Amino acid sequence: MSWIIGISALALMALIAGLILGFAAIRFRVESDPIVEQIDSILPQTQCGQCGYPGCRPYAEAIANGDELNKCPPGGQATIDKLADLLGREAKPLDAAHGEEDIKKVAIIREDECIGCTKCIQACPVDAILGATKQMHTVIADECTGCDLCVEPCPVDCIDMVPVEPKPERWKWQLEQIPIVEMNHLAELGQTQANGSNEAETTKQQQVNG
Amino acid sequence: MAIEITATSRLWNFPGGVQPDERKSPANLQPIQRFPLAPMLYIPLRQHAGAAGELCVAVGDYVLKGQPLTIPGVDNGLPVHASTSGTIKAITEHPLNHPSGLSGLTVHLQPDDQDAPYPHQPIADIHAISQREVLQHLQQMGIAGLGGAGFPTARKVAGARNIDALIINGIECEPYIVADDRLMREHAAKILRGCELLQQLTSAKSVIFAIEDNKPEAINAVATAIAETSSTTIANIILRVIPTKYPSGGEKQLIQILTGKQVPANGLPADIGILMQNVATAYAVAHAIDVGEPLLERVVTLTGEALHHPGTAWAPLGTPVEYLLQQSGFQPSKHQRVIIGGPMMGYTIANLQVPVTKTTNCILAPTASELTPADAEMACIRCGACEQACPASLLPQQLYWHAKAQDYDALKQHHIVDCIECGICAYVCPSQIPLVQYYRQAKAEIREQAIEHQKAEIARQRFEARQLRLEREKEERLEKHRRAAEARKAAQAARAAEAPTSPSAADTKPSAGKGTNAAVQAALARAKAKKAAQEQPDSSASIGPSAAVQAAIERAKAKKAAQAAAPEQAEPVADKGPSAAVQAAIERAKAKKAAQANAESSQSAEPAPENNTQSDKQDAIAAAVARAKARKAEREQAKGNTESQNNAAENERKGKQN
Numbered sequence: 001m002s003w004i005i006g007i008s009a010l011a012l013m014a015l016i017a018g019l020i021l022g023f024a025a026i027r028f029r030v031e032s033d034p035i036v037e038q039i040d041s042i043l044p045q046t047q048c049g050q051c052g053y054p055g056c057r058p059y060a061e062a063i064a065n066g067d068e069l070n071k072c073p074p075g076g077q078a079t080i081d082k083l084a085d086l087l088g089r090e091a092k093p094l095d096a097a098h099g100e101e102d103i104k105k106v107a108i109i110r111e112d113e114c115i116g117c118t119k120c121i122q123a124c125p126v127d128a129i130l131g132a133t134k135q136m137h138t139v140i141a142d143e144c145t146g147c148d149l150c151v152e153p154c155p156v157d158c159i160d161m162v163p164v165e166p167k168p169e170r171w172k173w174q175l176e177q178i179p180i181v182e183m184n185h186l187a188e189l190g191q192t193q194a195n196g197s198n199e200a201e202t203t204k205q206q207q208v209n210g
Numbered sequence: 211m212a213i214e215i216t217a218t219s220r221l222w223n224f225p226g227g228v229q230p231d232e233r234k235s236p237a238n239l240q241p242i243q244r245f246p247l248a249p250m251l252y253i254p255l256r257q258h259a260g261a262a263g264e265l266c267v268a269v270g271d272y273v274l275k276g277q278p279l280t281i282p283g284v285d286n287g288l289p290v291h292a293s294t295s296g297t298i299k300a301i302t303e304h305p306l307n308h309p310s311g312l313s314g315l316t317v318h319l320q321p322d323d324q325d326a327p328y329p330h331q332p333i334a335d336i337h338a339i340s341q342r343e344v345l346q347h348l349q350q351m352g353i354a355g356l357g358g359a360g361f362p363t364a365r366k367v368a369g370a371r372n373i374d375a376l377i378i379n380g381i382e383c384e385p386y387i388v389a390d391d392r393l394m395r396e397h398a399a400k401i402l403r404g405c406e407l408l409q410q411l412t413s414a415k416s417v418i419f420a421i422e423d424n425k426p427e428a429i430n431a432v433a434t435a436i437a438e439t440s441s442t443t444i445a446n447i448i449l450r451v452i453p454t455k456y457p458s459g460g461e462k463q464l465i466q467i468l469t470g471k472q473v474p475a476n477g478l479p480a481d482i483g484i485l486m487q488n489v490a491t492a493y494a495v496a497h498a499i500d501v502g503e504p505l506l507e508r509v510v511t512l513t514g515e516a517l518h519h520p521g522t523a524w525a526p527l528g529t530p531v532e533y534l535l536q537q538s539g540f541q542p543s544k545h546q547r548v549i550i551g552g553p554m555m556g557y558t559i560a561n562l563q564v565p566v567t568k569t570t571n572c573i574l575a576p577t578a579s580e581l582t583p584a585d586a587e588m589a590c591i592r593c594g595a596c597e598q599a600c601p602a603s604l605l606p607q608q609l610y611w612h613a614k615a616q617d618y619d620a621l622k623q624h625h626i627v628d629c630i631e632c633g634i635c636a637y638v639c640p641s642q643i644p645l646v647q648y649y650r651q652a653k654a655e656i657r658e659q660a661i662e663h664q665k666a667e668i669a670r671q672r673f674e675a676r677q678l679r680l681e682r683e684k685e686e687r688l689e690k691h692r693r694a695a696e697a698r699k700a701a702q703a704a705r706a707a708e709a710p711t712s713p714s715a716a717d718t719k720p721s722a723g724k725g726t727n728a729a730v731q732a733a734l735a736r737a738k739a740k741k742a743a744q745e746q747p748d749s750s751a752s753i754g755p756s757a758a759v760q761a762a763i764e765r766a767k768a769k770k771a772a773q774a775a776a777p778e779q780a781e782p783v784a785d786k787g788p789s790a791a792v793q794a795a796i797e798r799a800k801a802k803k804a805a806q807a808n809a810e811s812s813q814s815a816e817p818a819p820e821n822n823t824q825s826d827k828q829d830a831i832a833a834a835v836a837r838a839k840a841r842k843a844e845r846e847q848a849k850g851n852t853e854s855q856n857n858a859a860e861n862e863r864k865g866k867q868n
Contacts, residue, residue, distance in 0.1 A: 045666035047673045055673055126672040145669050170661065171310040172654040173647065178311040178560050 035087075036064045042082045046074040047125035048147030050099045055125060068092070073099035074146070105146040105161040107139045113158035120150035120159060215375060215418055215468060217448050222470040224463045226601040227455045228634050230385050230554070232424060237513040238388035240521040242396060245537045251319040251528035252304050252565040253290055255280055258354040259361045260287035262315070271298045276328035276504050278350070279317050288352045288362050291504040292319055293526035295326040307531070307550060307564040309557035316565070319528060332502030341411060342368075344499070351498035352505045352568075357459075357488030358551075360569040363495065367411055367485065374483035376414035377468065378405050378492055380421040380428065381452070381459030384552030387572040389509040390489050392522045394421070394428035397493055398435035404492030406444045407499055412485055416446035418468060424454045456554065457632040461486050463601055475628055490571075510566055512538040514575035516546060525566045531573055532562035540575060545583075549574040553581055554633040588641040596635035596645060602628050606635040606645050613648040618656050626653060 040060035051071035053059040063069060069083040070092045077094060084091035094101060109120070109129075116134040121127075128144045131137030139150075139159075151159045256262035263280030267273060273292040280289045297320050304316035336344050345364040353363040357379060378401070382390040394401060405417050419436070421429050433449055452458060452467055462473045465484055473479050479486055487495075494505050506526060513520040518539025525534055531548065532540075549556040550564075551572055566573075574581075596606035605624055612620040626649060635645040 040670070043666075044662075045669040045673065047669065055677075056670065057674070125676065126669050127676050128672070143668070143672065145665075166310070166312060168306055168308045168310050168312050168314060170654075170658060171308075171312065172658060173309070173650040175309070175647065 036060050038086055039063050039083060042075075042079060042086065043072060044075040044079060044145075046145040046147045048074060048145070048149060049125075050074070052098070063087070068095065070095045071098045073101055076101040104164045105148075106141050106144045106164050107146065107148075107150055108141075108160050108162050109137055109139055110158040110160065111136050111138060113156055115156055117155055119153040119155065123149045123153045125149060215416065215448060215450070217450070220470070221450070221452055222467055224458070224466040224601050225603050226599045226634065227457065227463075228599055228637060229455055230637065232454070233385050233513075234388050234391065234424070237386070237511055237520040237522060238391050240519075242392050242509055243521055243523045245523055245525075245534070247294055247321040247323060247526065248529045248533040249320070250299070250530070251293055251296075251321060251526060252530060252563070253279060253293065253317045253319055253528035254304070254306055254565060254567060255290060255315050255317070256287075257290055257360065257527070257567040257569070258288045258352075259359055261285045263287055263289050265301065265315075265317075267298055267301075267317070269298055269301055272296070273298060273319065274326050274328035276330070276506060278352075278504070282349065286349070286365075288349060288354055289504075290317075290527070291352055291506055292317075292328075293506045293528050294319070294321045295324050296321040305561040305564045307559065307567045307570060309559075311560035317528075327503075330502035333499045336407060336410060336499060344411060348495065348498060350504070351494075353491065353494050353498055354505070354568045355488060356490035356494060356508060356568060356571070358555075358569055358571070360567075363487070363491055366487075367408070369478070370412055370480040370485040372483060373412045373414040373480065373485045374416070375469075375485075376405070376409055376412055376417045377464065377484060377486040378408075378417065378419045378489055379459060379461070379464060379486055380419060380425075380432070380489040381464060382425070383422060383454070383456045383459035384554050384572075385456075386513050386574055387511050387552050388513070389511045389522055389571045391425050391428050393493060393509050394425070394489055395431045398428075398431040399438070400496050401432070401489050401492050402435050402439050402444065402447075403500065404494070404496035405447065406439075407495055408485075408487055408492060409444060414485065416448065417444055419447060419449045420464060420468060421449070421451055422454045422458065423451050456634070457601055457630070460601065460630050460632060462630065475625060505568060508566070508568065508570070510534065510570055511572040511574075513572065514549075515577040515580045516541055516543060516575035525570075527567060528565045530563050530565055531559065534566070534573060535562070535575060542575070543577055545578060547576065547581075547583070549576070549581075554637065555631065584644060585642050587643050590641055590643060593640060595638045595640065599634045599638045601632060601634065602630055604629055606649075609652075610643065610645055610648055613652040616652075616655070618652065618659065621652050622656065626656070629653070 036057075037060075040057050043056040043060055045056050047055045049055065050073050051059045051062075053062055059067070059071065063083065069087070069089060070080050072079055073094060077091075080094065081091050083089075107129075114131075114136045116131065116136060118131065118133055118137070120137060121129045121131055125147060126143055126145055128140045129137055129150060130140060146161065146164075148161060151157075151161060254262075255265065261283050263282045265279065266281050267277075267279050273279070273295065275292060275295045277292045278289045279292055282289055298317055299320045300318040301315065302318070303313040304318070306312055306314045306316075308314075331347070333339070333344065333347060345368050348364040348367075349362065354360040355363055355366065380390055380394055382388070405419065408414075409417050419432060421432060423429070429449070429451055436444075436447055436449060439447075450468060452464075457463055458467055461479060464486065465479055465482070466472055469482075469484070471482050473484075474481055490508065494508075497503060498505065507524050508527065509522050510525040511522050512534055517535065518541060520538060523534060523537070531550070535548070547558050548562060549558050549572075550570055551557060551574070553574065553576070556572065556574060590607065590610060592607065594607070596610075597604075600606055604626075608624050609621060609626055609629070612618075612624065613626075629646075629649050631646050631650060633646050636643065636647070639645060
């Protein structure tokens with residue numbers, strides 16, 4: 001008799017567990033593929049298409065489907081490492097076929113040369129170019145991702161990619177990169193003794209250490 | 211929870227801290243001086259924590275002392291004002307008073323030595339107007355925290371609600387700096403007036419005036435002033451003298467000393483019912499409300515052994531550091547360093563032309579023997595001295611390893627954001643590791659990543675919005691095309707029904723002209739035919755089907771001619787050499803002429819429509835060949851073309867006109 005009780009007890013438990021799982025499958029259903037979202041949030045969102053896909057999201061989907069991680073030059077090695085970490089794959093060096101890691105740039109239109117053809121506006125993946133037909137166009141620098149896509153379509157080549165200018169509030173404390181100005185104008189003012197501070201360029205900027 | 215502090219209540223302590231050599235003398239012995247105005251003032255547009263305002267003056271303008279130069283921008287920051295009257299000589303990039311040595315937009319003001327004042331706007335009674343209006347006034351007066359960070363005072367006060375205690379910070383714990391010390395000695399009454407105003411603005415229950423015990427003269431001056439001020443104007447003001455220790459002047463540290471409470475991580479003092487203001491800020495508030503003059507000058511400590519006459523001075527904002535040094539007898543040595551701020555938290559400037567700003571409390575010009583530059587960094591020996599000294603109870607050693615490894619997640623877990631960058635860890639480090647420098651870099655990198663992430667998020671949203679828009683537009687276009695096709699079909703059906711009724715086209719001239727001409731003629735022909743049909747609805751039936759056929763032929767001809775002309779108009783304009791353009795124009799002109807001649811002949815050959823069609827065809831072919839040739843020539847020319855595109859475009863236009 002005991003084996004009947006055992007089997008029926010197990011069957012009952014399986015039924016309950018099945019019901020719970022079935023309920024959970026409906027109640028906690030995930031709408032979209034979360035891994036694509038996660039990959040997309042790591043990608044730099046320049047939408048430059050250097051990976052060969054029309055934007056970051058399509059590349060995120062491709063990665064989720066098994067494409068290589070190392071096709072994103074704007075993200076660079078840091079992005080590759082993060083993706084490798086997320087997906088548990090090997091972090092390869094950046095694939096040079098898709099371009100090289102570069103400093104951050106922003107597009108600037110030489111406005112007096114712009115003929116107002118709107119070709120760059122159509123090319124911009126993030127709608128960061130403002131203008132109308134036969135009207136001068138301009139780039140909203142804050143929204144520009146530096147993707148380069150507007151440069152090629154321009155028929156009069158009036159778009160330049162210029163490095164983003166460093167701002168004091170976003171400066172990263174690279175003291176060794178500060179150019180040291182000679183203080184020789186003091187000599188003009190008669191304030192220095194012989195060759196007072198003309199050798200200031202040899203001074204090293206260092207943390208003041210009490 | 212309310213904070214109750216009495217003159218005798220217990221003083222607490224914060225962990226760590228050091229007692230470096232103070233070196234406050236001899237700079238604190240002399241009264242605050244006032245130098246003649248510098249020959250040129252450099253007023254940067256951004257002198258506080260926040261975005262710069264918008265310029266409201268232009269080069270060549272004459273401005274009065276206290277006249278605003280900017281209007282606060284989108285983030286409701288602070289304006290800057292003309293520190294004296296004079297002429298604006300330039301508005302250009304000028305080295306900023308910033309550790310980066312970067313340049314920023316700066317107003318170059320040449321003083322006329324008149325000090326002609328802009329109308330003062332004092333507030334007689336702050337109770338007569340709302341708190342908001344008073345705060346707006348403080349904002350317009352450009353009052354920022356003068357203790358160091360330069361946070362707009364009005365915003366700080368506005369953000370503080372339910373304040374138990376207003377702490378007036380007269381600690382000035384960093385070595386060398388004596389600006390607040392001198393200000394308290396000489397202007398204690400006005401500082402107290404500022405305390406009173408701040409208390410009324412914040413409705414703080416009590417005011418705690420905190421001074422370190424190494425400033426006995428300042429303590430005396432403030433105590434006397436408090437005794438003189440009737441106790442009715444400032445409720446519950448207490449003077450607390452606290453032991454000397456660095457960095458007890460830090461906001462969080464001072465709160466811990468006075469109340470024993472810690473400001474929560476990522477929180478503000480207001481969260482525990484405290485608002486702290488610097489003594490110089492209190493002075494500036496009193497000046498802005500009682501006198502009605504904006505923040506135009508501040509007390510600057512001029513010290514270091516490279517100066518012959520160290521002391522303090524009222525420096526108009528924008529005065530070049532070099533000018534102040536000269537006035538104090540600057541004797542630069544080899545490898546002379548000039549530090550803005552104290553030796554612990556200050557930074558070396560790369561250019562002496564940088565101006566004094568709202569947050570510049572000290573200019574330190576030490577000799578090499580006085581402050582030895584740091585030696586080469588050595589390996590960490592894990593002595594733990596930094597951990598013992600850290601006033602924020604962080605683990606500097608761990609932070610150091612993680613910062614070196616650029617492991618920003620680990621740094622965040624170790625609360626790097628709570629580092630106040632006081633510099634003690636670097637000061638005590640026996641291996642001369644510039645620890646704070648690592649933390650500053652790491653913090654900047656974390657901040658940068660946060661900004662980048664935010665920007666990426668915005669870019670993603672914009673990209674997705676654009677994708678949606680493109681998809682929508684495509685659908686709309688398809689829909690439009692579908693509707694247009696339907697309309698065309700309907701029109702064709704209507705025309706087919708109408709065709710047998712149309713009259714003879716004998717009187718309409720065939721139009722084999724070119725381009726729009728042809729189209730216009732065709733349209734005219736159609737219109738005429740229609741009119742005729744309408745006018746003779748009855749007689750139309752008598753006209754045979756041959757007439758209808760003829761009319762259809764005419765229409766087809768016109769259409770064909772128009773189509774042949776169309777591609778020419780759509781020819782690309784740019785990237786053509788002038789000679790190519792001219793050639794093209796000549797080709798086109800030839801083709802046109804030929805077509806026109808043909809058109810005439812076709813007109814004369816009216817009765818024979820079959821011949822007409824044939825010759826038209828031939829003409830069209832000839833024209834197309836000519837065009838293709840022209841285009842080819844152009845393309846070849848364009849390859850070797852180095853002429854300016856403007857020229858080309860102009861020639862092209864001329865060609866078209868031909």
